[in-house]
Amino acid sequence: xxxxxxxxxxxxxxxxxxxxxxxxxxxxxxxxxxxxxxxxxxxxxxxxxxxxxxxxxxxxxxxxxxxxxxxxxxxxxxxxxxxxxxxxxxxxxxxxxxxxxxxxxxxxxxxxxxxxxxxxxxxxxxxxxxxxxxxxxxxx
Numbered sequence: 001x002x003x004x005x006x007x008x009x010x011x012x013x014x015x016x017x018x019x020x021x022x023x024x025x026x027x028x029x030x031x032x033x034x035x036x037x038x039x040x041x042x043x044x045x046x047x048x049x050x051x052x053x054x055x056x057x058x059x060x061x062x063x064x065x066x067x068x069x070x071x072x073x074x075x076x077x078x079x080x081x082x083x084x085x086x087x088x089x090x091x092x093x094x095x096x097x098x099x100x101x102x103x104x105x106x107x108x109x110x111x112x113x114x115x116x117x118x119x120x121x122x123x124x125x126x127x128x129x130x131x132x133x134x135x136x137x138x139x140x
Contacts, residue, residue, distance in 0.1 A: 003051075004054035004064070004066030006054075007052075007054050008067045008068070010044075010046045010074075011071045015071075015078075016078035016079045016083065017036055018040045020040075021036035021037045065107045
């Protein structure tokens with residue numbers, strides 16, 4: 001879960017850095033554009049490594065919610081710092097409950113059974129005679 005949180009934070013920061021790079025490219029002077037592009041690429045690679053480590057080290061039921069929830073939570077302050085963006089005061093009444101519902105929903109979905117309850121394709125059971133016939137055919 002720690003790797004998932006770190007990967008989510010890095011992904012949120014990478015998104016804000018990419019947005020800042022595009023904003024800088026739209027200005028007359030492109031002085032900080034390449035610096036932001038390189039920083040965004042480095043942070044994005046870090047985010048990818050963190051998310052892959054989260055998936056390989058822990059259960060998907062914990063790493064996926066951590067990545068899904070922490071990414072936008074990290075992007076909001078990063079966008080505030082890098083881009084000067086802010087949420088309108090009246091929007092907090094809508095965004096706060098929506099964020100809470102999203103967090104609860106992702107955690108509940110991730111904690112449900114990890115196995116498939118019904119197979120997508122059904123294959124008839126193979127008999128012992130068919131298995132023996134296949135082995136003799138393969139051996140020539």
